[in-house]
Amino acid sequence: MNRYLQKVLDEIREKNKNEKEYIQAVDEVLTSIEPVIEKHDEYENIALLERMTEPERLITFRVPYVNDEGKTIVHRGYRVQFSSLIGPYKGGLRFHPSVNQSIMKFLGFEQIFKNALTGLPIGGGKGGSDFDPKGKSDGEIMRFCQSFMTELQRHIGQDIDVPAGDIGVGEREIGYMFGQYKRIKDTYEGGVLTGKGLSYGGSLARKEATGYGLIYFMREMLNSNGQSLEGKTTVISGAGNVAIYACQKAQEFGMNVVAMSDSQGCIYDKNGIDLDLIKQIKEVERGRISEYIKVHKDAQYLESSAIWEIKTDIALPCATQNELNLDDAEKLVKNGVIAIGEGANMPCTKEATEYLLAHKILVAPAKASNAGGVATSAIEMSQNSMRYYLTFEEVDKKLENIMINIFNSCKIAAEEYNLGNNYVAGANIAAFRKLAKAMKAQGIV
């Protein structure tokens, strides 16, 4: 490996020993940009890679709240302001018990590259808390969100840092946080959060954007390789925001979605997923996906990871990081999968990705294929600044064009470096080149 690259990677592994997800994310990017580094000896002297992999700022804070029994609970809040190179820090907030510094940093790091690919003026950040919204009352969620924002507000602003949703944070949570921000700051600053409700500054199509964008990207990737989406059997892990709207667009495009999952199990319905029922269970009742088989008695309920054992043409991991491992990749390949589309962030382990690419499976990398969510967040910010709203069709069309452009950037970068249809490397190279150029231009900061 290139000496400078190796030195930086060794240092990162040493300095962040306990942060396995962060090391995994950096490792993937740095390894795949080696051909670019080889051409730029000047990067070492200006510590370009060291600066790109060190967050500008990492904030942690206490988040106390009182639960319905009157007991005080304390959680840890985070905001990683990773890079403001090409715009205000931008990225979601995750509320999940697994949240820790490593997960925050991996997500923040990935976000810099993803946001660069969108072509829009947004830097990279991420935040969240180890709070688990599951099973909590609306009152508990509101009090937690208010406490979280009471601290976070001093670090964000529509031209500084713009959070949005992620796992466990949807329109309800954004609403409570927006209300508290506005109350403390005593001003209407519409663009300080995205994913807002439509009644107070949200954008049409933001809710659908990540899932729709994933399918637009898949269409471009398949078409470019002489295939099409129509009629393809598809499995989608997760049953949250990304999974549901990926399923909706997939069905609209004539794909045959036969399985979805949540953190406890997976449903396999050969007749095609009944998405209205999934929405009712997950979006309205906030229940378990297992409820599905009470209505569709011929559908099967399996373990979550069994979703990758189902024979399918296309697999869309849309739940969480490292949910698809080498063993799963081997099963998918054995069963004839042709393409994987990452809706979640880093859902395939390093070994799984390598195996899939080695077996000529088309892989749509998360940084590129799930960028439609944050891109539409940036369109929400523009609308807030303009004080004018676009129609659903206008936003959706912009989203579609952005996804086409992102696919083309990945493809062109991969071709330029003779990487065939390795869009994983293509995405990393395309994003890195843009960031490196901006970094060189802005001096040592």
Ligand code: NDP
């Ligand atoms: P949601 O909270 O809406 O949904 C997450 C879904 O994944 C739920 O169905 C959840 O199950 C399931 N899930 C979570 N953790 C696990 C786990 N450990 N094992 C199996 N299933 C799990 O989140 P989103 O849909 O917003 O996010 C999903 C992924 O997409 C994340 O990786 C996120 O970072 C990424 N992403 C999200 C974007 C967005 O705009 N929202 C944009 C780009 C990427 P259960 O219902 O049981 O909790």
Ligand code: 2IT
């Ligand atoms: O991972 C992601 O890109 C998101 N969770 C969406 C971020 C955003 O700011 O809309």
